[in-house]
Amino acid sequence: MAGRTAPAPEPHHDQRLTPQPRGAPPVTDTLPETTTPQKTLSEALGATRLAGLLAEHTGEPITPADVEQLVADDHLTSCDSYKGWPLYATADALALDVELVRKIVADRVEWEQASLPRDAAAERIGWHWSDIARMGREGRITTGRGERYLIADLDKLAEEADGEQYITAQAAATDVLEIRPTDFKYVEAAGWIEPADTYKRAVGRHRTVTVALYRLGDVRALLDMPGVDWEAARGLAKGAPSPLREYAKLAPTRAAVVRGFAQALADRHGVTVWAWNSPYSGSWELDWERIDGGPTKETVRQELTDNPAAGSYAAEITLCPTWGRITRKARTLLQPDAAVILDTETTDLYGQTVEIAVIDTATGRKLMDTLVKPTTKITPGAHWVHGISDDDVADARPWEKILPRLRKVTKDRIICAYNAEFDRSVVLGDTHRAGKKPLHLEPWDNWFCLMDAYAKWVGSNRWLRLGGGHRAAGDCETARDVLIRMSKGRGSSFTPRPPAPGDPVPGPPAGTVLASPAVPDA
Template sequence: MTDTTAETNAEETPAPQPAELGGWRIAGLLSERAGVEVTMADIDELVAQEHLVVTGWFKRRPMYETAAALALDEDLVRGVVDERRAWEAASVPRDAAAERIGWHWRDIERMGAEGRITLGKGRRYLIADLEALAAEADGEQYITAQAAADVLEIRHPADWKYVEAAGWISPADTYEREVGRTRTVTVALYRLADVRAVRDMPGVDWEAVRGLPKGAVSPLREYAALAPTRAAVVKAFAQALADRHRTTVWAWNSPYSGGWELDWERVDGGPTEDEVLRELFADPVAATHASEITLCPAWGEVTRAARELLEPDVAVILDTETTDLDGQTVEVAVIDAATGKKLMDTLVKPTEPISDGARWVHGITDEMVADARPFEKVLPRLRQVTKGKIICSYNVVFDRGIVLGDIARAGKKPMHLEPQDSWFCLMEAYKDWTGAFRWLRLGGRHRALGDCESARKVLIRMSEGRGTTFTPTAPAPAQR
């Protein structure tokens, strides 16, 4: 009887565990205790949340304290597993993302690095962002010269070299491709929308180019021969304009129209558009290209506005992170537009939980904001740093709506935060500056301060004009 009881107790007593175990062994123990499959991704998350600690290394692999792992709350472990499963259901890895929307994996990596697609744990991409990208950003794919020639239905390289020589298009990026074991070649990549714009250029007899046999002379050769002459004439006129009026001039050869666009910084005393037009026709050489030069394009107005916003004490840049698309503020940041100095960066405690979708984007959890100040306590500082300034936001409709909604819920007065003319939308301006027909996503880090800094980079980029910048080189006229 005693021997049987001893045998039973021996069977029920678990074998002693080593003081430290590797990740997969720890995952196995937690799987048994919590009743769910725990993976190494879950172990890494438990470490990130400081519930587990790496106590040593064995063959370059981390080791964890066994007792600490067994002491973890089972609901905590299940919650981490559920979170990981939810993210995996809402996301796909890089190659699957590329296959899903028919883009190259290099485009997926680039869009993820720019913040255009949410890149989360396990280097997986949010499916909702991929679907939006496929619908909104067709044309932003990068393609090789061979693929670009195929889009134009012309020969590569025989005809394509003339397209580049004419100045109609230039590479958007390059990468190194291995050729053999010891050598690489530089491969140029072109933006698909730019290639399509070349295809739709007026005045080019594309039918005469398509289907040419090998060795036949390309009709595109004449455009390549003329292009440098036209470019030189336009640039000479732009420099002369800058010198005459002591102002900055921008000249851009638009791939969309095939012509040149010209604008300049407005200074006291001119010049006006009419004055520049008269000067253009008065120049016997530049006048021959007048029909191919557009004055004062939309991007010029945006550039001048951006330069004004970057002046000292004129503007600030604001960004919010929220509980949901139409939710409440969980983080708000404000920086000075001119200097980039941080004026405000704080978490905010909302009155509703943070949605899974929002948390996957900005990484802010309910626990992170549990001890933060509510919006009504943050509002005085927000009013202080924005008072008397133009409030720039990458998406004014979103950020202004969130701020005003929180003010209303707090029962406070919006004051200068309410009027539309207190705000400036950088996304709308950037759309006009690039000539795009859709909004462009901001390549930020999905945290308020990081997005403010990314938005300021967009503002600076717009302030630099398009194409080539010409500044006065001739000495100012002597004063009498």
């Protein structure tokens, strides 16, 4: 009730009211704000967080490498894992003997001061990193924690093993022989030197190349070869012929061999062949058009294996890649009366149609191009994309009036669309709203997604923007350009060459299984 003072509450049974000095703050049930709440520890931690906890606990500069050493020495064991990373019991870690942990840290620090990581070790003595790794595997350099190498052994190795290090062809040519790197191929082709080892080097994000390495001592020995005028091979202008080419007849390159095989395949079977050197894998990919009586994958694989030149590269040639299948499908869709390309513009994302166009894939001829009056307003976002306003479609025909024409121009055709899932759902949505039956517009088998096909053809795991003007007819034409591009295959195209007068008709490679005469029926 207003105006009355509530009685003071009785002290709680466990409160202790004691006299306070004058000016002292009153006793309360809460802790002072300066009190730090006790940290709650996880029952298990990964190596990085556990290292931080142990560092705080012991006062030592503990790293995840020290935790890994504790595990390697069986002082800690994994109790769980998270996304493949091991977890260790916090209680077990805190129960470790502090002196044991300090010794682990001291041993690591001492080793780090006396050693170098691989790349720094290679830089110290001017060797290739693969030499350092090789010498470590052979036990000629002491290796230890963190894949590090003992400095004392490195310095000794630089003095005692000079000439045993490996160098690249570039270094062999420019630093030792003092010739153009492009001329080193003649040295190899002459049989004077062979690679001692190889390694894989990353090129970009998805590709690696094989790099040959040569023993330095072997390269130096080339300088003492009798009869070779190295001085004449030095200081040559770019493009000038090298005198070293007289010592070797170069074998054809892999590219020349693959292209030759592709052309012979086209001539032999009367089919168009596509050959592409993938910049991602470095290997070649090969496909061909399918015709009645044409070669199968097994046939081509056998011809490739039996081919004297291309057979050595068989493991580096992929037959019938994904882009090849899509290329063949695109060629089918471009046949007369095989397919159409459809595009819609809508009131909103997955909204109602405001414009629809259909063109013939074979000719590009417009079969349908019309505005459509929706039953809802066009959103500002959609208008910003395609530029069609409510006023533009005010006098247009509604969906039920244009549906008969759409059914007619798409009947018995594959309906291609750049994002077929979107256009199909829009068409079906408008048809159901109009109370009509979609008929052949509904089955997924009657649709073909150009966007999905193009992404796979290019080798992308993301959909690729069409880049049209966001009007239905223009987008159909741009989508047709994509279809035509896919139909041409990747890389180089090889078409059958007519035999010259008097030339024999091309057949299987001589001496192969396929060239064997047929066995007459018994």
